[in-house]
Amino acid sequence: MAGTDREKPLIAEGPAIILVEPQLGENIGMVARAMANFGLSELRLVKPRDGWPNEKARAAASKADHVIDGVVVFEDLASAVADLNFLFATTARERDGFKHVRGPVEAGRMLRSRFAAGERTGILFGRERFGLSNEEVAMADEIVTFPVNPAFASLNIAQAVLLMSYEWMKSGLEDLDATPFTSPVQTPASKTHLNGMLGHLEAALDARGYFRPLAKKPKMLDNMRAVFTRAAFTLEEIKLLRGVISSLDYFSPKVPRGAGYPERKAEADRATHPATQKAEKAHDD
Known part of the structure; x- marks a missing residue:
């Protein structure tokens, strides 16, 4: 996958x-897939309607087999939570009662601290159609609810599990801005590299009569430099652009790459590497 x-x-x-x-x-x-995404693995089911095991569940888990294989089924909620020290109930509806209500960020931190202290904790989710009953919510220690659109608060059960699983994972990060992988290391281009590219571009455009009328060339070059100096290019990007310009400047459909060594390319090499020009002249003599 x-x-x-x-x-x-x-x-x-x-x-x-x-x-x-x-x-x-x-x-x-x-649900199993969402759990696996964020490091959770213990899934308990209370009276699943279609029984267990369930091949449709395994297929939808998208290789989260360690979660599916570890599922434990219970006949009632009391048995499913009997060994837990602390339990959150998730709900989108306001409930009468005396339970403390937390947001998902605070709930994630609380679960993390209790986990670190060696406590067994759980998060309770209700049915797809109507969630948890008041009696089931009463079996939890506290309530966790999400900041959703009050006019459209119903979440798909997998979405709800995903949100809490994410907060669980996030609560254990030392750096909240950390990512599992980073962009490749690139070298900032120096002004020498940038000016070299702009000089190459100017020469290529000159050769094709781009600067017309000629009196407008200084202003056209200023505008071009403004575009390219604003971007903060890396050396790798400059090399890529030089390759693009080279293909457009030195080669053509009639003389594509691999068909020979164009004279304009030879001229550019001699201008860039005077030693090469001297060697060619000595060879001709």
């Missing part, structure tokens, strides 16, 4: 995800 790497260590820890009476195997599979 795209984005997977079996050579890297698999993170599999953190709070248990408990789904109450999930209906579709596809939804369970997508």
Whole structure:
């Protein structure tokens, strides 16, 4: 699958995800995939409608087999949470009661600190159609809810699990701006490289009569320099552009690359490398 790497260590820890009476195997599979994306692995199901195991769930999990293989099924919610020290219930609806309500960021941090202290924790998710009952929410220690559109607050169960799994992963990062991979290291281009490219471009355009009328050439060059000096090019980018200019300047459909060594290219090389010109002259003599 795209984005997977079996050579890297698999993170599999953190709070248990408990789904109450999930209906579709596809939804369970997508939950498993979301969990695997962010390092969670313990999935508990309370009375799944279509039974377990479920091949549709495995297919939808997109190779998150370690989550699917570890699923434990329970006949009631009390049994599913009996061994946990702390439980969050997720809901988008305001509930009557005395439970503390947290946002997902704070909830992720709380779960992380309790995990670090050796506690067993869990996050409770309700049915696709109507979520959790008041009695089920009452079995949790606290409520976590998401900052969603109040007029359209219903989340797909896999989306809800993805959001909490992401907050769990984020709570363990030393640097919140850290990424799993970085852009390639590139060398900033010097003014010498930039001016060399601009000189090459000017010569190529001169050869093709671009600067017309000639009196406007200084202003046209100023505008061109303004465009290219604003971009903060890297050396690698300058080399790429020089290659593009070279193809357009020295070669043509009638004389493509590989068909020979154009005279304009030879002239440019002699101008750039005087030693080559002297050697050719000595050879001719």
